Amino acid sequence: MSVFTPVTAESLSDWLGGYAIGRLVEHQGISAGVQNTNFFVTTTLGRYVLTLFESIPRAELPYYLYLMAHLAHHGLPVPAPVADRNNEYLGTLSDKPAALVARLSGRSVMEPTAQHCAKVGAMLAGLHLAGQSYGRRQENPRGAHWRTRTAARVRPHLDASGRELLDAELAFQAQQRYDALPRGAIHADLFRDNVLWDGDYIGGVIDFYFAGNDALLFDVAVTANDWCTEPDGSFDPDRSQALLAAYHAERPFTRAELDAWQPMLRAAALRFWLSRAEDFHLPKPGEMVLVKNPDEYQDILRLRIAHGCPMPPGS
Amino acid sequence: MSVFTPVTAESLSDWLGGYAIGRLVEHQGISAGVQNTNFFVTTTLGRYVLTLFESIPRAELPYYLYLMAHLAHHGLPVPAPVADRNNEYLGTLSDKPAALVARLSGRSVMEPTAQHCAKVGAMLAGLHLAGQSYGRRQENPRGAHWRTRTAARVRPHLDASGRELLDAELAFQAQQRYDALPRGAIHADLFRDNVLWDGDYIGGVIDFYFAGNDALLFDVAVTANDWCTEPDGSFDPDRSQALLAAYHAERPFTRAELDAWQPMLRAAALRFWLSRAEDFHLPKPGEMVLVKNPDEYQDILRLRIAHGCPMPPGS
Structure with a gap:
């Protein structure tokens, strides 16, 4: 989404008076992001990112902001929210909920190697692991409830083969028992564009606004479906093994996770097929979401059903 | 101080198990710092600095660690302490109090321009300003009490002109009324080597282990005495005016501060003359402090007494 709530230098200068990060030098809209308005903000003391929340309910925002703060506090490279002088993360600017976070350095790598995938897995x-001690709980906003609701809305817009696939996959997923899987706070959208690389290191993991509590393995599946795939959606075994082995070395997969891996890859593909189909067929009035091709994830789902998938180590 | 408490890879790996920052890749001693042992620590997830505290009493360490956390939390580029899985900053390694902090990028600039000085002042x-909302209190460890005590210990080792200068300056400082000055948490050691530059930006302000509560103006004086001086100790008016104007633009000096500026520059010079003289004449057994020339700050003190000093803007 491009910038669509304007912020004047005057109102931003006033607003920054509530913080201890110096005075405004400049701000610049960022033409990325799918549900928020973002600006790079440079002050006399540093560089930050300002987010105006366009569609997430205000009551849900503290979950995301405190999660980012919790992870940063435990030493991970996520954008730490900046507290104002009243120690609050969340304010109001241009009549929208608004927050400042630290600007991290680095840039996305869109053609990752096995080495990149290993670092992402770790x-x-x-x-x-750090999320296990996070105290707030909020359901994954794109979890099972959302899936059922969205499938019903999207189904009439699909062609016959799409409807057949959707019905069969919903029935298959309804049979899965994911209850035994370890759960916790998950990012749920760790695509290539949400990781900033600073040389060989991950300098930042960004965009936590799809995070929620769910099976950790769902997050691994979302990540593998994006990072380890060829342009046709099939897995590159080198990259997928690198990602899974590195994850396993930090947090060993449980038996239940190994058993659920293939169904979960399908659940993760289904989630992005549905959200893209919703954006494509049912755009919200006035929303300028960058519409991504829903067929990409329909193809990935078909591939995950048709082919054996790389298994995590130890399986 | 060079590394003098060794840490084995095995014990560090074990210790890192209490954190959520991945597994040890390597660690390397840092041959800088005057009172702690420091290591660069690289893990599978990032880069950190490990500090073993050699001489600061354990009970005083939370003041420093929580101050750094407070300032980072408010968006300033200071090394954020990393919390372990029990949410503690302070642990024990090789029988010493130990803490991990985020490793900041950038390098020191030892020949600063007026532009650098303006950024440092801001x-x-x-x-x-951010420190005003910090809740903990700890007296500046190199404040008035320390000065009296240290002057008495150092005096016998000075030559006649040094003793005369010391006696006169102590008498002069005893007459000053600094009570009306704004107080708060101060860095108290913001020398050139404690600022890391990331291009034109300050990427890090480090080494908070002389911080304490004292007059804010003392911190400005310490900083100006280092950043704005020529090799002979005299002020470079361009740099000192840049530093003071930039500070004033963020936090305007009060009338009492303008009046106290010249005595405070002398107090700041005296503090470093005394600590260097102590390190030089009365080294602690077994301590491998990098001994700096005490005469440098004796000269600066004489210059501040002899010459009019640049005044903050508005005076």
């Missing part, structure tokens, strides 16, 4: 495990 | 004001 980092994801680290986020899961 | 950052110092930002630290002071």
Whole structure:
């Protein structure tokens, strides 16, 4: 989404008076992100990112902000929210809920190697381990309830083969028992564009606004489906093994997770097929979401059903 | 101080098991710092600095660690302490109090320009403003009490002109009324080597282990005496005006501060003359402090007494 709530230098300067990060030098809209308005903000003391929340209910925002703070506090490279002088993360600017976070350095790598995938796998495990001590709970906003609701809305817009696939996969997923899987706070959207690389290191994991509590393995499946795939959606075994082995080295997979791996890869593919199909067929009025091709994840789902998938180590 | 408490890879790996920052890749001693043992620590998830505290009493350490956490939390580029899985900053390693902090990027600039001094002045004001909401209190460990005690110990080792200068300056400082000055948490050691530059930006302000509660103006004086001086100790007016104007723009000096500026520059010079003279004449057994030339700050003190000093803007 491009910038669509404007913020004047004057109102931003006033607003920054509530913080201890110096005075405004400049701000610049960021034409990325799918549900928020973001600006790079430079002050006399540093560089930050300002987010205005366009669609997430205000009551749900503390879960995300305190999660980022918790992970940063435990030493992981996530954007630490900046507290104002009243020690609050969340304020109001241009009549929208608004927060400042530290600006992390680095840039996305869109053609990752097995080495990148290993680092992402290790980092994801680290986020899961640190998240275990996070006290707030909020259901994964794109979890099972959302899936049922969204499938019903999207189904009429699909062609016959799409409807057949959707019905069969919903029935298959309904049979799965994911209850025994370790749960916790998950990122749930760790795509290539949400990792910033500072040379060989991960300098930042960003965009926690799809996070929630769910099976940790769902997060691994979302991540593998994006990081370890060829352009046609099939897995690159080198990259997928690198990601899974590195994750396993930090947080060993449980027996239940090994058993659930293949169904979970399908659940993760289904989630992105559905959200993209919803954005494509049922765009919200006035929303300028960058519409991604829903077929990409329909193809990935078909591939995950058709082929044996790489298994985590130890299985 | 060079590394003098060894830490084995095995014991460090064990210790890192209490954190959520991945597994040890390597650690390397840092041959800098005057009172602690420091290591660069690289894990599978990131880069950190490990500090073993050699001489600061354990009971005084939370003041420093929580101050760094407070300032980082408010968006300033200081090394954020890393919490372990029990949410503690302070642990024990090799029988010493130990803490991990985030490793900041950048390097020191030892020949600063007026532009550097302006950024340092602004950052110092930002630290002071953010520090106003810090709840813990600990007296500046190199404040008035320390000065009296140290002057008595150092005096017998000075030559006649040094003793004369010391006696006169102690008498002069005893007459000053600093009570009306704004107080708060101060860094108290913001020398050139404690600021890391990331291009034109300050990427890190480090080494908070002389911090304490005292007059904010003392911190400005310590900083100006280092950043704005020529090799002979005299002020470079361009740099000192840049530093003071930038500080003033963030936190305007009060009338009492403008009046106290010249005596405070002398107090700040005296503090470093005394600590260097102590290190030089009365080294502690077994301590491998990098001994700095005490005459440098004796000269600075004489210059501050002899010459009009640049005044903060508005005076």
